[in-house]
Amino acid sequence: MSENKATRVAYGEALVELGKKNDKIVVLDADLASATMTGTFRKEFPDRHFECGIAEANMVTMANGMSTMGLIPFCSTFAVFAGRCYEQIRNSVCYPHNNVKFGFTHAGLTVGEDGGSHQAIEDIALMRVLPGMTVIAPCDANEAKKAVAAAAEMDGPVYLRLARLPTAVFDDMPFTVGKGHVMREGKDAVIFTFGIMVEVSLQVADLLAAKGMDVAVVNIHTLKPLDEDLVKAYATKCGKVFTVEEHSVIGGLGDAVASVLAGNVSCQFRKIGVEDRFGQSGKPMDVLREYGLCADQIAEKILG
Amino acid sequence: MTIHELEATCKQVRRDIINMTADAGSGHPGGSLSVTEILVALYFDVMNVDPKNPKDPTRDRLVLSKGHATPGLYGVLGRKGYFPVEEMKHFRQLHSILQGHPDMKKCPGVDASTGSLGQGASIATGMALGAKHIQNPCHVYAVLGDGECQEGLIWEASMAAAHYQLDNLTFILDNNGMQIDGTNCQVMSLGDINAKFAAFGFNVIDVADGNDIAQVLTALHKPAIPGKPTCIICHTVKGKGISFMENQVGWHGKAPNNEQREQALKELEA
Numbered sequence: 001m002s003e004n005k006a007t008r009v010a011y012g013e014a015l016v017e018l019g020k021k022n023d024k025i026v027v028l029d030a031d032l033a034s035a036t037m038t039g040t041f042r043k044e045f046p047d048r049h050f051e052c053g054i055a056e057a058n059m060v061t062m063a064n065g066m067s068t069m070g071l072i073p074f075c076s077t078f079a080v081f082a083g084r085c086y087e088q089i090r091n092s093v094c095y096p097h098n099n100v101k102f103g104f105t106h107a108g109l110t111v112g113e114d115g116g117s118h119q120a121i122e123d124i125a126l127m128r129v130l131p132g133m134t135v136i137a138p139c140d141a142n143e144a145k146k147a148v149a150a151a152a153e154m155d156g157p158v159y160l161r162l163a164r165l166p167t168a169v170f171d172d173m174p175f176t177v178g179k180g181h182v183m184r185e186g187k188d189a190v191i192f193t194f195g196i197m198v199e200v201s202l203q204v205a206d207l208l209a210a211k212g213m214d215v216a217v218v219n220i221h222t223l224k225p226l227d228e229d230l231v232k233a234y235a236t237k238c239g240k241v242f243t244v245e246e247h248s249v250i251g252g253l254g255d256a257v258a259s260v261l262a263g264n265v266s267c268q269f270r271k272i273g274v275e276d277r278f279g280q281s282g283k284p285m286d287v288l289r290e291y292g293l294c295a296d297q298i299a300e301k302i303l304g
Numbered sequence: 305m306t307i308h309e310l311e312a313t314c315k316q317v318r319r320d321i322i323n324m325t326a327d328a329g330s331g332h333p334g335g336s337l338s339v340t341e342i343l344v345a346l347y348f349d350v351m352n353v354d355p356k357n358p359k360d361p362t363r364d365r366l367v368l369s370k371g372h373a374t375p376g377l378y379g380v381l382g383r384k385g386y387f388p389v390e391e392m393k394h395f396r397q398l399h400s401i402l403q404g405h406p407d408m409k410k411c412p413g414v415d416a417s418t419g420s421l422g423q424g425a426s427i428a429t430g431m432a433l434g435a436k437h438i439q440n441p442c443h444v445y446a447v448l449g450d451g452e453c454q455e456g457l458i459w460e461a462s463m464a465a466a467h468y469q470l471d472n473l474t475f476i477l478d479n480n481g482m483q484i485d486g487t488n489c490q491v492m493s494l495g496d497i498n499a500k501f502a503a504f505g506f507n508v509i510d511v512a513d514g515n516d517i518a519q520v521l522t523a524l525h526k527p528a529i530p531g532k533p534t535c536i537i538c539h540t541v542k543g544k545g546i547s548f549m550e551n552q553v554g555w556h557g558k559a560p561n562n563e564q565r566e567q568a569l570k571e572l573e574a
Contacts, residue, residue: 026437050433053467058460061423065430068408068416069438070361087420088457092427096409096417 004166007195008105010141011162012037014148015074015103019045024072025152028063030056035164036076036105056081060088060100067099072152075100079107079120079161086126093157094130101151102159107137108246109274109291110165110196112284119279119287125251127159128224134177135223137161139198140168143221146175161195165284168199173219180227182234186216189240189302192231192257194220197244200288203295204244208302215302220253228260235261240268242302246293249273272301305348310517313383314344318545319572320379320392326565328396331404334555336376338480338540339447341517343380346445346476350524355385358412364442365431367416369424370449370478371405372557377414378402386413422455424448425475429461432473432533447476451483454492459504465533466505472528475506475535478514480542482553498537506535514538515545546571 019025019041028050033039042049050066052059056077063073075085082089082104093100104123111119127135136151136158138144144162151158154177173181183198184205193201198219205215218234220227235241241261243254254271261269274291281287288294292301305313317340325331343366347353351364368377375395382389387401394400401411405419416431418424428446435442452458465473477497485491494500502508507529511519523536542556543549546568560568 026434047437050468052464053460055460055463057457058426058429058464061426061457062430062433062461062464065367065416065427065432066434066437068365068427068431069434069440071434071437088423088426091420092417092423096407 002169005141005169006164006166007138007141007144007162008037008164010144011103011105011148011160012040014145015041016044018149018152019048022072022152024070025074026050026066026071027074027076028052028059030054030059030077032077036103038076056085057088060085061092063100064092064098073100074103076103076105078118079104079123080118082120082123082126089157090130094133097132097156099155100157102157103148103162104159105162106164107161108163108195109279109287109293110163110246110284112165112287113281115281116278121248121274121279122251123161124223124247124253128251128256132156133224134158135161136177136221137195137223138221139195139219140170142169142172143175147221150175150177163196165196167196175221178222178225178227180230181219181221182216183219184217186214187238188214189242190216190218190234190238191242191244192218192220192253193244194223194253195246197246197293200293200295200298201244204298204302207295207299211303223253223256226256226260231257231260232265235265235267243271243273244298245273247273249275270301272298307518310344310348313348314340314517315572316383317344317376317379319569320382321375322546322560322565322568322572324375324378324392324395325559326562327393328559330396330559331375332372332557333375333560334482334542334549334552335370335449335478335480336373337544337546337549338515338542339370339373339376339478340544341515341520342447342476342478342538343376345517345520345524347380347384349521351445355413358386362440362442365415365428365444367424367428367431367444367446368406368418369428369446370421370452371418371424374402374404374406377406381411381413384413387411421449421452422457425458426461429465429470429473432465432470433468435472436470443472443474445474445476447478450477450479450481450488450494450497451491453477453494453497462501462504462506469531470533471530473533475533477535477537478540479537480540482542482551482556484556486553501535501537505532507532509534509536511536511538514540
């Protein structure tokens, strides 16, 4: 592991790398380029960065129009505004399955001090339900870079959920869209998780190992399409299934996993995430603790 | 085409509008009849398009932002030769290429999927911006409804069109003065719509009678002003050409029954 880094930073770096290889890549921002970290792309390719002003809906539909001219637009803003431009994403982009990418940063509670108005806990639920939308939430900077490159290669809409908080960067791992990655083997229980909760879940597994419980941790970076085979295999093997997410327990990974397991696998199952409430201001880790999402709290829940 | 031939095409498209909505038992005749001259002028005279090569990268684009006016659009596309006119019988039916609202992946000649009001203007703005970026010489047209201008997205797009100096973009407003719940003035006044577009930075052209194809053509053929998007405001009549539909709010989204169809077709013979 190397120094902590936010996935939004990797997003900006990945776009610059992509931009050098592919002149069809264009980036749109809604007055947040310095926060979504696309400022580096703007500096490198000023004629391929399109500022849309504080108008997220127009950014999305304009990007859609640009995609019909053969360009590959990456729309960048905060994940909390996914709802603001949602119907544009639904009707203009997803309905005709156009080639528009969404790099939405500052997802989840770990936005911290800006508070509940800016902490998206519903974006995955919104995006998962759209036919043809690919939803990816990378766990670290390396995975974020691979996810951005993969999104550009794919035809069709892709939602990338990115974080503000610098977190652990793991050693290089394989990445394939739609394929989960086993971060830690185990036999007594399995945690399915994604994003920055992967790091937390590995800490959970360490805590539980000290108590004699051997817990697998599976990184489900692609929320949709879900790696159903891997979910079923580990649920069957471990018998106890936990989902851990920095997202509402409604409509997120927990519900996606539940849909796969119901009627297929006999197991114990519990969703751990944001319990149908909005976030609030505070230091990122303090907010996580308030919502019961720190490693020791999750370990307690798993021990039941 | 001569003006006379274009007028005859308008009449044919109006017959198509009546037949499609009557066959389907649903659809939007009022706003299709008001926008007929605009669409015929674009596809049969102004736009650089080839129905045999509907994906030609350098073709001019049309985005029907008032996407509910599909009977008008499909009448024009069918008569232009994008698909066999027999397809019109399947308008709004299961598996049809002629969906209730335009679907770019199903119907040849449809450049953007629209129907959710406000979005088409913004899509067209993005197309024009993209075209400039890749140095594609095409021109992008968006046909807007007047009620649609109550959507904030129209004005977000307008601001961007002026900001990016999109002189390859033309909005055409089908200003028939009516929407579902009443007249524009009753529902939400547009105020001085010409002045609003002008204030947003558009080259505004007013067409006194947007159902007079000669007037529409004159406006569409005016050269663009470098660095400015254009907005052509066409004053039209909702339900134009059918006596009992003209200026009747109730014919926004209602299909004629067979008796009304016969009467309408008779009026379109004369």
